[in-house]
Amino acid sequence: MTQYVCTAAAMRAAEQKLFDAHPGTDLMAVAAGQVAAQARGMLADLGCGVRGGSVLVLVGGGNNGGDGLLAAAELADEGCHVRVCPVLGTPHAAGWQVALRAGCEVVTMEQAGQVVPDLVIDAVLGIGGRPGIPDDLARLGEQLSAASWLAVDLPSGLDANSGAVTTSLRADVTVTFAARKWCHVAPPAAERCGRVDVVDIGVEPGGSDGVPKCADGWTSVVDEDDLARLWPVPDPGDDKYSRGVVGMDTGSSQYPGAALLGTLGALRTGAGMVRYVGPRRPADLVLAAMPSVVLADGRVQAWVVGSGWGQDDPAANGRRLQQRCVDGVPMVIDADALSLLPAELPDGCLLTPHAGELARMLGVDRDEVRENPRESAAEAARRFGATVLLKGAIQWMADPNGHVVEPTPSEILDVADHPGAGQMPAGQAGCAAALPGPAWTGQAGSGDVLAGVCGTLLAAGVSAGWAGLLGASLQALTACRHPGPWSPDQLAGFFPEIIGACRRPSFP
Incomplete structure (x- = not known):
C-alpha cells in the first residue's frame, strides 16, 4: 500500500x-x-x-x-x-x-x-x-x-x-x-x-525510523490499485482444490438467510469449492439457490463460522465452534461466534465484529469503540491473538503480528508458507483500513456476504489481514461502482465484474 x-x-x-x-x-x-x-x-x-x-x-x-x-x-x-x-x-x-x-x-x-x-x-x-x-x-x-x-x-x-x-x-x-x-x-x-x-x-x-507505523499515528489505506495487484487469480494448472475449498458452518432455522448470503459471497469471489455443513433448513435453501455447493463435510482450507447462528443455545454454538477449531485451518469468525472464542484459536483466524460486538468482546461501552475504533481493534487483536476487521463506516484491520506493510503480490500469502513476508518490526501491530465505501452497504446481510468473501481469500492462502482488507475493499468498490440501495445479495452479483476488471487471469 x-x-x-x-x-x-x-x-x-x-x-x-x-x-x-x-x-x-x-x-x-x-x-x-x-x-x-x-x-x-x-x-x-x-x-x-x-x-x-x-x-x-x-x-x-x-x-x-x-x-x-x-x-x-x-x-x-x-x-x-x-x-x-x-x-x-x-x-x-x-x-x-x-x-x-x-x-x-x-x-x-x-x-x-x-x-x-x-x-x-x-x-x-x-x-x-x-x-x-x-x-x-x-x-x-x-x-x-x-x-x-x-x-x-x-x-x-x-x-x-x-x-x-x-x-x-x-x-x-x-x-x-x-x-x-x-x-x-x-x-x-x-x-x-x-x-x-x-x-x-x-x-x-x-516516524523517526522512517517506517510508517500505527503506533506513530500512520495507517495504511487500501486503494483500487491494491485490489488490482493483490487479488488472487488462478494459474493454468489450478483446479477446484488448489483454488481453495471454503467450509461454511453458518445459519440456523431462525436465520437461514445468513447461510445463503455468506455462501453467495464465497462463490462470487472465486472459491474453488464451497462446502456447506449447517442445519437442514438453510442447507436446503443454499442448495436450491446454488447447486454447485457441496452439502457434505470434508477437507477445507478455511472455515466461515458464526453468521446467523443466533443466541438461543450458547452451549450448542460453543460446541459448533470448537468442532471447527479442531481442524486447525484459518477461520473467519463472525457474529454470534465472537462471544464464544476459546482460549486458543488456530493460526490465521480473522475476527469480523461490528462496533457493538467488539464492545462486548472487550467489555466496554459501544461509544468507546465508536470514538476509538482503531485503538479498539488493535486491543482486540492483541487480547485474542487474532487479526480483527472492525466493520463500520471505516473498516479497520488490526494484526497483532504486523504482517501488513507494502507487500509484493507473493507477500499476501499466509506467512506460514512465506516466513517474514511483509512484516513490520517485531512488536509493532499492523494497522490498516479498507477502501472506504458508500453508506448504502450498511444494512443487514452485508457482513454475512463479507464473511464469505474473506473465507474465499483465506482458502486461497491469503493472510488474514489481507483477506479482511481485500474483502472489505471489494465490497466498498462494488458499491461505489454500482451506487444505490442494492441488497447485499444483489451487490454480490457484481463481484465477478469488479474482480474481472481489476485482474486478468494468467491464461488466455
Missing part, C-alpha cells in the same frame, strides 16, 4: 524530521505553490481562468494562513483579482507583506460577504486547529455558498484526527499535504471535504 492516513501529530513529526535533515527547507512556499496550482485548475474548470477570475482568501493566524497568503500573492502576480480577509487572529507576518506587495486587496468579513467571488480559498484553520468555528465565520460560509471552495489542509472547523463534525466550513476541493488526515476519509467529516487531493511537499510518511 502506498496510501496513508495520519494524525496531526504524526504529520508535524514528519515535517520536523524534514526540517532537521534539511534546515533550509521552506515548506510554506512549497505548500503555497501547490495551493495556487489547485486554484488555477479550479478557475480553469469554472471557465474564467486566472486573469479573468476573482478569488477571496480567508486567512487565519499561523502557517495555514501563511500558505493561503503566499498562494494569494502568486495568483495576484498572474493577474487574478485577489482579496484577502483576515479571520481569527493576526495573519502570518511575512506572508501578509508578500500578499500586500503583490497587490492583494484587504477586506473585512462584512465586506467579503457582499460580493460572491469565483473561488474562495479557506486558509483559516489547519490540522492543529480546534474543532468548530465562530458564528460569524459560519454565516460568511453560508453567504458565499454559491462560490467554489478550496480548503487548505482541511475545511476550517473539522478535527483532523476524526470524522466528527462540529460547526465548520465546507469545500468542493481540499488540498492536503503528504497524506490524508482522518477527517478526509472518516464520515461524516469526509463529506465536507469534497474531493481530496494529496500533494507532495517533500515530507515522507513515517
Whole structure:
C-alpha cells in the first residue's frame, strides 16, 4: 500500500524530521505553490481562468494562513483579482507583506460577504486547529455558498484526527499535504471535504525510523490499485482444490438467510469449492439457490463460522465452534461466534465484529469503540491473538503480528508458507483500513456476504489481514461502482465484474 492516513501529530513529526535533515527547507512556499496550482485548475474548470477570475482568501493566524497568503500573492502576480480577509487572529507576518506587495486587496468579513467571488480559498484553520468555528465565520460560509471552495489542509472547523463534525466550513476541493488526515476519509467529516487531493511537499510518511507505523499515528489505506495487484487469480494448472475449498458452518432455522448470503459471497469471489455443513433448513435453501455447493463435510482450507447462528443455545454454538477449531485451518469468525472464542484459536483466524460486538468482546461501552475504533481493534487483536476487521463506516484491520506493510503480490500469502513476508518490526501491530465505501452497504446481510468473501481469500492462502482488507475493499468498490440501495445479495452479483476488471487471469 502506498496510501496513508495520519494524525496531526504524526504529520508535524514528519515535517520536523524534514526540517532537521534539511534546515533550509521552506515548506510554506512549497505548500503555497501547490495551493495556487489547485486554484488555477479550479478557475480553469469554472471557465474564467486566472486573469479573468476573482478569488477571496480567508486567512487565519499561523502557517495555514501563511500558505493561503503566499498562494494569494502568486495568483495576484498572474493577474487574478485577489482579496484577502483576515479571520481569527493576526495573519502570518511575512506572508501578509508578500500578499500586500503583490497587490492583494484587504477586506473585512462584512465586506467579503457582499460580493460572491469565483473561488474562495479557506486558509483559516489547519490540522492543529480546534474543532468548530465562530458564528460569524459560519454565516460568511453560508453567504458565499454559491462560490467554489478550496480548503487548505482541511475545511476550517473539522478535527483532523476524526470524522466528527462540529460547526465548520465546507469545500468542493481540499488540498492536503503528504497524506490524508482522518477527517478526509472518516464520515461524516469526509463529506465536507469534497474531493481530496494529496500533494507532495517533500515530507515522507513515517516516524523517526522512517517506517510508517500505527503506533506513530500512520495507517495504511487500501486503494483500487491494491485490489488490482493483490487479488488472487488462478494459474493454468489450478483446479477446484488448489483454488481453495471454503467450509461454511453458518445459519440456523431462525436465520437461514445468513447461510445463503455468506455462501453467495464465497462463490462470487472465486472459491474453488464451497462446502456447506449447517442445519437442514438453510442447507436446503443454499442448495436450491446454488447447486454447485457441496452439502457434505470434508477437507477445507478455511472455515466461515458464526453468521446467523443466533443466541438461543450458547452451549450448542460453543460446541459448533470448537468442532471447527479442531481442524486447525484459518477461520473467519463472525457474529454470534465472537462471544464464544476459546482460549486458543488456530493460526490465521480473522475476527469480523461490528462496533457493538467488539464492545462486548472487550467489555466496554459501544461509544468507546465508536470514538476509538482503531485503538479498539488493535486491543482486540492483541487480547485474542487474532487479526480483527472492525466493520463500520471505516473498516479497520488490526494484526497483532504486523504482517501488513507494502507487500509484493507473493507477500499476501499466509506467512506460514512465506516466513517474514511483509512484516513490520517485531512488536509493532499492523494497522490498516479498507477502501472506504458508500453508506448504502450498511444494512443487514452485508457482513454475512463479507464473511464469505474473506473465507474465499483465506482458502486461497491469503493472510488474514489481507483477506479482511481485500474483502472489505471489494465490497466498498462494488458499491461505489454500482451506487444505490442494492441488497447485499444483489451487490454480490457484481463481484465477478469488479474482480474481472481489476485482474486478468494468467491464461488466455
